[in-house]
């Protein structure tokens with residue numbers, strides 16, 4: 242009788258993920274497990290603060306007005322007496338957690354008022370705790386496509402110093418809408434089984450990050466298969482064999498010692514690390530589900546599938562040595578098509594809808610005037 246030959250392992254391009262596995266990649270789900278290995282962060286659960294409905298109402302309204310009292314690192318002085326305030330606002334539509342008449346309508350010249358006092362206070366707490374600057378995210382996603390909306394600082398993008406900075410980013414971002422949409426967050430099947438994702442605002446201590454030391458790492462079937470540099474520029478110091486080996490050793494060690502046994506999102510996931518200057522240790526920046534919406538950067542998901550299948554092939558006599566895992570990819574030449582991209586990141590997302598709508602039928606000077614007025618009215622809220 243012929244001896245059966247072991248079957249080659251077969252994997253799908255993407256694993257099937259449960260809602261629980263996708264939820265494991267929320268910052269709130271992994272942050273406390275890995276607290277010593279990641280940057281300080283505060284998670285604000287909007288339903289616990291009683292403002293989830295009001296927050297969604299504000300975020301989804303097609304107005305650019307920011308919640309009242311959100312500007313500045315400190316709460317605004319309570320200089321307006323209740324009588325003055327009610328007189329000043331009685332003519333304006335209101336958006337409180339219960340009011341639904343606050344539609345912002347661009348047709349109305351009145352500025353709608355949105356109130357999120359608990360959220361304002363929580364953001365100010367985080368600012369105070371973290372030395373004056375925070376990096377905001379929702380459940381899984383940061384508003385990095387909206388970085389252009391804040392003035393550039395030497396500190397880096399998404400540098401928020403007031404609640405209004407946080408709101409401005411969230412309001413201008415398309416990326417964060419992924420976290421609010423059940424089907425996009427959980428996929429068609431899992432999404433239909435449960436309600437809308439609960440909304441958490443994550444405020445991380447703002448760190449001075451050197452993108453040259455960020456890597457993205459891929460785990461399939463509980464094997465660390467690939468690592469790629471995260472920022473797609475050519476970096477001289479990553480080129481030496483010694484540095485590459487050091488990075489792979491550091492990533493493998495951290496994954497084996499800390500992540501493999503403790504991460505709760507199943508056998509397939511992707512995580513991002515920030516390496517120390519000498520590449521000998523690392524901090525965790527983020528986890529994400531193993532799915533198409535996570536950018537594979539210098540890999541393609543087909544390549545990652547090949548690597549996985551080779552890694553799990555049954556041993557054969559004629560076996561040539563298998564590649565040592567993880568496979569590490571960097572940009573090896575200044576001429577690489579991805580290197581030194583001149584276009585600003587996420588330029589396709591650089592125009593909030595309101596800007597486009599306001600621009601219609603106006604020349605540049607009129608548009609600027611209308612925009613400045615709208616922003617001033619929003620900030621004055």
Ligand SMILES: Nc1ncnc2c1ncn2[C@@H]1O[C@H](COP(=O)(O)OP(=O)(O)OP(=O)(O)O)[C@@H](O)[C@H]1O
Pocket residue numbers: 280376378381382383384385397445446447448449450452455471513526527529536
């Ligand atoms: N605490 C922080 N302080 C300053 N910058 C940060 C901080 N955390 C992350 N960053 C920077 O912002 C970038 C995006 O952050 P992060 O990976 O958390 O966003 P994301 O929305 O999850 O991105 P992706 O969609 O690629 O997973 C990081 O690559 C890093 O350069």
Ligand SMILES: [Mg+2]
Pocket residue numbers: 381382527528529
């Ligand atoms: Mg992420």
